[in-house]
Amino acid sequence: MSARVAPLVLLLVAGGCLRAPEAVLLVNVDVPAALGLDQLAFSLSGADERGAAVLPDPPAPLAGTQSAAFQLPPALIGVEVAVAVEGLAAGVIVARGGGVVTPGAEQVTTLAIALAPLCGDGVFDDGEVCDDGNDQAGDGCGDCAVEPGFTCAGTPSACAAICADSLVRGAETCDDGNTADGDGCAAACSEELGYACSGEPSSCATVCGDGIIAGAEVCDDLDVADGDGCSALCAQEPGFVCSGEPSTCTTVCGDSIVAGLEQCDDGSGNADVPDACRTTCLLPACGDQLVDTGEQCDDGAANGTGADQCRTGSCALPYCGDQIVDTGEQCDDGAANGTGANQCKAGTCVAPFCGDGLADTGEQCDDGTGNGNGADQCKTGTCVLPFCGDGLVDAGEQCDNAGNNGSGPDQCRAGSCVDPFCGDGIADSGEQCDDGAANGNGADQCKTGTCVLPFCGDAVADSGEECDDGANGNNPGQCRATCDLPFCGDTIVDTAEQCDDANLVNTDACITGCVAPTCGDGFVTAPETCDDGNAASADGCSSGCLVEGGFLCRGLPSTCRPSAQVRLVGAGQTYSTIAAAVGAAASGDALFLSAQTFNEELDLSTKNLTIVGATGAIITNGANGNGRDTLEIFGGRTVVLRNLTIRHTGSGNSPVLVRGAGTSVTIEGCTLGPSGSVGLDATAGTTIALRRSRVTQNTNGGLVLSGTWTVENTVLFRNGDAAASVGGASFGSAGTFRFNTVAENTASAVPGGVVCAVATALTSSIVYGNTGAGQASGACNGSTSLVDLDPTFAADGFHVLATSRALDAAPLAACPALDLDGETREMDALCDIGADERPRDPP
Structure with missing residues (x-):
């Protein structure tokens, strides 16, 4: 395989x-x-x-x-x-x-x-003498052969060291070749206590310092140091007695040997009396309760560093200067005691005190026995310098009432002890005022030296005064006794005045400007029957201000027309309604309205007409209307409105609406409003001339004009509301805006005064006190006007007072001939800004 x-x-x-x-x-x-x-x-x-x-x-x-x-x-x-x-x-x-x-x-x-x-398997094989189950050497069986110094038997082999064979093996700690005890290596081949063995065969010797008395050792105190009773050779040293294991060695006091911790040992001469070696073999020491030579005291364990104690370490009695405050001492700073300020007094250990002649911390002074409670003295007990408020008039003080000093009237002045005086900023008895350093002899100042309030007659024109010459009076040209400048209406005929009847009536013997009435001044005064503002004849009003034959005249200044061109309207007149008169009139005719209210809504779109009202003539919406504006003028017609009050009591309709290209309307001396819409609304392509009129209390705003327009000598007052998009006026095109007053109008999200869609000059006008996003929009140029600057109005909200900044602020060359009220504008070099000219004499 x-x-x-x-x-x-x-x-x-x-x-x-x-x-x-x-x-x-x-x-x-x-x-x-x-x-x-x-x-x-x-x-x-x-x-x-x-x-x-x-x-x-x-x-x-x-x-x-x-x-x-x-x-x-x-x-x-x-x-x-x-x-x-x-x-x-x-x-x-x-x-x-x-x-x-x-x-x-x-x-x-x-x-x-x-x-x-395999050797080490615990089985005897051929050639093995032993086998202890391992192949380790040094355990008696190495490489399965018995090692020297061991004997082995059994299977597996058990090996043991042989004691007394002079070889140290296995568990043996020594082997001196015998099995006798007491020689350092015991019969079982182990080291005996107190011995150390080495070598083969083992040689054993006692170990001095191991706390065990062995062999020839007399003592062993666990160390090998001399001088502790048991020497480095573990022999007992002279003067000591050692016992026990480990040995404890103690000296023998009285054996005349100074050993160990003994400081002395005079044998039988040891005694617990002054200057003797103590019976404890200690030298005399401070703290042993014996007063030895050089010691003042020794209370033993009662010695200490506290007050009144015998001093530890020195056995000296307590004394001033030892840094411990003892009985009878107030302080003790040791070497820091001295005779200077803030020091504990050397020799007496008395703390610094007011009266010791040294100005210590917390003291302003200390004259020692010179302290006292009289004027200019350092104060006894407090060491405080003389001060304003101590009840004593010291050098440099005019008074001092202690706790009654203060900064109230007639009080001795706190902090300075100065008598009350004019100029100290406090109005004392006999003073009307006192502004301190602000006193002076200028306008509105509390008078220097007298503390008298500014008054008419002090030769300084103060706030609210137009003049003050000191020697004021009521003679012509004088500053008045009331500190007012001479003015037309003060009953005194001043320089350049022809008369002064103290009223603004222009039908009596003294008219506006304090001049005698004359034919051509625009005011009808007896024996005049008309006054058309000129002295020419053949215009209906003669050079003698008499109505010429064949003419009828109405209004101020008089509007005169041939009788055939005049329609008389009102109760008892030819026409009872304006509508009837308009229907009968020819283009170019005039309608003269009686002083009554006409409830009509009129469409003036077919004829050119002039409508003049007697004082008190009012046109408002009536039953003959159908929700239209009171006067709606259009069709390219030319209409003139004079001396009328035109209103609309409904919502959403205006007193006057002008629309259609070529339509031209002139409004003079009229009041437009109140209404629920815009006072005068004119669309693009129209021509508007608004002069000497009031536009007031129209919910949706005063004027909304486009096309060609002129607004002059007119007041826009209290138009609009919090929801209106127009306040005083909104101009969709550029026009002429001069000598007008725009006040107390309200709009939402746009300026409450005037809004200009294109660049438009606001000339010599007042725009103030309107509510909305400012007074005038950015395209309105009010550089020659008072925009958001308080003009100081009278109570009616638009006529100006004698203190107004609007007075004499416009050049005369630019002024209209008459103001809002039909009064002559100023005759000197300047006239007033706004619609109102305040009557007064030239300076």
């Missing part, structure tokens, strides 16, 4: 016969039948080649010569090959053999190997 194990091929051939065409190693193994083998294990090694095989497989009884043939690779030709064979019986190795051969180039190289029984 054969098996291939790289790199060898093995064949097991009974009888040693082999024919092979290649190089082969034939191994012949002699197998004794007595070994009872059933397998052979082969292993070959050589030239880095390895091979192994176990044959036969399965196992079978083997006896006689067994041959194994190995087919050799080229690498094993001509090199030394080692062959090892193990004989197995039931898987256990019971025999071994081996050999070495160098295979030649011939076809078959033969190697014969004899198997020998």
Whole structure:
């Protein structure tokens, strides 16, 4: 049978016969039948080649010569090959053999190997003297032969060392060639206590320092040091007595020998009296309760470093300077005691105190016996310097009321002890004010030196005063006794005034501007029957301001038309309704309305008309309408509206709607609103001129204008609401916006004042106090206006007060002739910004 194990091929051939065409190693193994083998294990090694095989497989009884043939690779030709064979019986190795051969180039190289029984199997085989079941040396049976110093018997062999043969073997720790005890190696060949043995035969000697007294040793204290009573040779030293194992050695105090820890030994002279060697053989020492030479005290264990104790280590009595605070001492810092500030006093051990003449920490001063409680003294008991608040008027103080000092009126001043004075920032009795360093003689200042409040007549124009010349009066040109500048309406005829009746009525003998009425001033005053703002005749109002024959005039300034071109409307007039008058009128006619309310919705799309109202004429939506705007003007018509109040009480409709290309509307001296929509709504292609009018209380906004437009001298007031998309005005195109006031309007998400879709100049106008996303949109240029700057309005919300920043803020050359109220604009170099011109004299 054969098996291939790289790199060898093995064949097991009974009888040693082999024919092979290649190089082969034939191994012949002699197998004794007595070994009872059933397998052979082969292993070959050589030239880095390895091979192994176990044959036969399965196992079978083997006896006689067994041959194994190995087919050799080229690498094993001509090199030394080692062959090892193990004989197995039931898987256990019971025999071994081996050999070495160098295979030649011939076809078959033969190697014969004899198997020998395995030593260490616990069975006596031929040639074995003993077999203890192992092949270990040193246990008495080595290589199955009895080793020197042992005797073996039995199967498997049991081996024991031979005591007294001078050989140390097995469990023996010594062997001195005899079986006597007491010589270091006992009868059983073991080392005795206190001895160390070595060599063969063993030589034993005592071990000094092992705590066992053996042999010639007198003592053994577990060490080999001299001076402790038991010497390095384990002999008892003079002055000591040793006993026990290990030895304990103690000195003999009183034997006149100083030994061990003894400091002295005067024999019978030892005594527990001062300066003697103590009965404990200790020298006199501080702490032994005897006061020896150089000691002041000695309380033994009661010595210590606490207060009043005899001092440990020095046996000195307590004293000032020993760093311990004893009875009668307040402190003791030892070498740090001294006579300086904050030091424990040297020699007395007294703590620093107020009155010791040294300014210690926490003291501001200390004059010793010079301390006291008088003015300018360092204070007794507290060592505090004189201070403001101690109740004593010290040098540099004007007063000192102790706890009554304070910063209230009339109090001695806390912290400075200065008497109250004008300029200390506290208004004391007799003072009206006191702003301290802010006192002065300028406007609005508390007066320096007198602490008097600013007053009219102090020759300084304070807040709320227009002037103050000191010598004020009510003569022409004077600053008034009320510190107001002379103005038209103060009842005093000042320089450049012709009159002053203290009212704004323009139908009496003194009109706006404090001038006497004249024909051509636009105001109708007796004996005038008209005033169209000029002194020309033949226009319906003569140069003497009388209505010319064939004419009718109405309004301020007067609108005059030939009688045939005038339709009188109102109760008791030719026409009771505006609609009837419009129906009867020719294009170009004028309608003069009485002072009453007309409930009508009008379509003005077929004729060019002028509609003028008497004071109190109102047009509002009425029963004849169908949900339209109050006035709807379109069809390319030209319409003029003067001195009218136009309203709409419904929602979603405007007082005035202007639409259609070419439609032109002029509105002067009118009020538009309230309404539920936009006050004036004009679409692209229209032309609008809005002057001296009020647009107010329109829910959806004041103005929505596109096309060509002019807004001048007009107030846009309280239009829109929180949901409105327009507040004061929204301009879809550029136009002229000048001398207007836009206030208290409201819009949602856009500026509440003015929204400009394209670049538009807001000229000399006021835009203030509106609610929304700012006052004016970015395309609105308000550089010459007051935008979001408080103009100081009167209570009505749009007329300005005498203190307004709008006064005299616009050049006269740019000013309209009249303001919102029909009053003459200022006559000096400047006029007011906004729709209102506040009446006053030139400066």
